Amino acid sequence: MRRLLDRMFPLKMKPVFRDGTVKLTTRLNQMTKRARYRPLIRNLLSFQKLSYHNEVEVYNNGEDAFTSIWEAIDSATKSVWLETFILSHDEVGLTTLKKLQAAAKRGCQVVVIVDSFGSVGLMAEYLIPLKRLGGIVVQYHPLVGRFRAISEWRWPLQRDHRKILVVDNVIGFCGGVNIHADYAGESVGGNGRFRDTHSRVRGEAANDLSQVMIDSMYSNGSDDVAKIMETTLESSPPRAHGRQMVQVLESDLSRDKLAIQKGIYSSLKVANEFCYITTPYFIPPLRVLKELISASERGVDVKILTQGVCRTPIIRGASEHIYGELLKKGVRIYELQSQELHAKTFVVDGVYSTIGTFNMDYLSFKHLLEVNLSFFDPPVSEAVQTQFEVDLKNSKQITLSLW
Numbered sequence: 001m002r003r004l005l006d007r008m009f010p011l012k013m014k015p016v017f018r019d020g021t022v023k024l025t026t027r028l029n030q031m032t033k034r035a036r037y038r039p040l041i042r043n044l045l046s047f048q049k050l051s052y053h054n055e056v057e058v059y060n061n062g063e064d065a066f067t068s069i070w071e072a073i074d075s076a077t078k079s080v081w082l083e084t085f086i087l088s089h090d091e092v093g094l095t096t097l098k099k100l101q102a103a104a105k106r107g108c109q110v111v112v113i114v115d116s117f118g119s120v121g122l123m124a125e126y127l128i129p130l131k132r133l134g135g136i137v138v139q140y141h142p143l144v145g146r147f148r149a150i151s152e153w154r155w156p157l158q159r160d161h162r163k164i165l166v167v168d169n170v171i172g173f174c175g176g177v178n179i180h181a182d183y184a185g186e187s188v189g190g191n192g193r194f195r196d197t198h199s200r201v202r203g204e205a206a207n208d209l210s211q212v213m214i215d216s217m218y219s220n221g222s223d224d225v226a227k228i229m230e231t232t233l234e235s236s237p238p239r240a241h242g243r244q245m246v247q248v249l250e251s252d253l254s255r256d257k258l259a260i261q262k263g264i265y266s267s268l269k270v271a272n273e274f275c276y277i278t279t280p281y282f283i284p285p286l287r288v289l290k291e292l293i294s295a296s297e298r299g300v301d302v303k304i305l306t307q308g309v310c311r312t313p314i315i316r317g318a319s320e321h322i323y324g325e326l327l328k329k330g331v332r333i334y335e336l337q338s339q340e341l342h343a344k345t346f347v348v349d350g351v352y353s354t355i356g357t358f359n360m361d362y363l364s365f366k367h368l369l370e371v372n373l374s375f376f377d378p379p380v381s382e383a384v385q386t387q388f389e390v391d392l393k394n395s396k397q398i399t400l401s402l403w
Helices: 002-008 026-032 035-045 062-075 091-105 128-132 205-220 223-234 259-270 286-297 313-321 323-328 362-366 378-393
Strands: 016-018 022-024 054-059 079-084 109-115 136-140 164-167 171-175 198-203 246-252 274-278 301-307 332-336 345-348 352-356 370-375 395-398
Touching (some): 054 378, 062 164, 062 171, 079 091, 091 128, 109 205, 136 205, 171 205, 171 352, 198 205, 259 345, 259 352, 313 323, 332 378, 345 378, 378 395
Parallel strands (some): 079 109, 109 136, 301 332
Antiparallel strands (some): 016 022, 164 171, 246 370, 345 352
């Protein structure tokens, strides 16, 4: 394996191929000219789901995110697959369901995967019209009516926290946005409660998001649905669009998938200039704390943006408990004041960034099904960094004297 990687990463890079077909060229070459990033690239390549031919858009508000999501559903001709932690029956949720029903009427295959805990308030009657039109609706780990051993499901903490939409296996969405009014702006029927980040990819990465959704079905024991989805993918090969490099990383400990966690560790180790983390819940495991302190001690500008407006005092208290040691080591911590924070982003040195569902807390590291999009693309990293700096202007810095 080492000999193979050495061939892939010589001093003068040659084109890299994914699954023998996808050419990964200019962006990866530019990044790996700096030798310090090669361990990160080597680790991430082992997780697969890396593609080069994509177009990426980043949304930092609910208006733009839902406008794009709904436009994509309306444009569907073959399939619409939705996976979400929360699907509400408020105006935003009902609008989404109506658009899914319209897609089913057009003959599209519609699959909806919802977490039974996150969507506990969604009455079954709201899903009946979609089912009657042939839509497939799956509850992840139902709270009632189906029981398995605690050791198998790690009940009740193992939940489906992913937020994915894939249309025609060409357009994909991933980020923090749930299907609920709290995540949408007023112009699209929401209330703008959360400051969130979502992303849209057009190209081969959409196929990788589809594969993650199939993994969710196998994790749920819904093998029949997974096989139906696999059959659909076989007839819808991934398509190339653009020149942006995207990797889909997933986390599911029940299936020994730890790509997100390993990506975090690897990127913190190679950080040289700065590392900016946005996370609403900041209660990371000890290993992450050590890596953050190590990065700060070697001169990396480490900044963490977390929520200042919080409706869960216990979580807020747990986060504040660990501030002291980080502040003493030079890590700078900020709390957003303008809105409740729900975005989960990560950017290192302007060359590597992620947007997704993964929080820096125990649940995400140990129990929840999560998915992130990671980008080897300076323009996307710049967009993530720019929004981070905008948020800092609306934040309060926590100092040792305040702590």
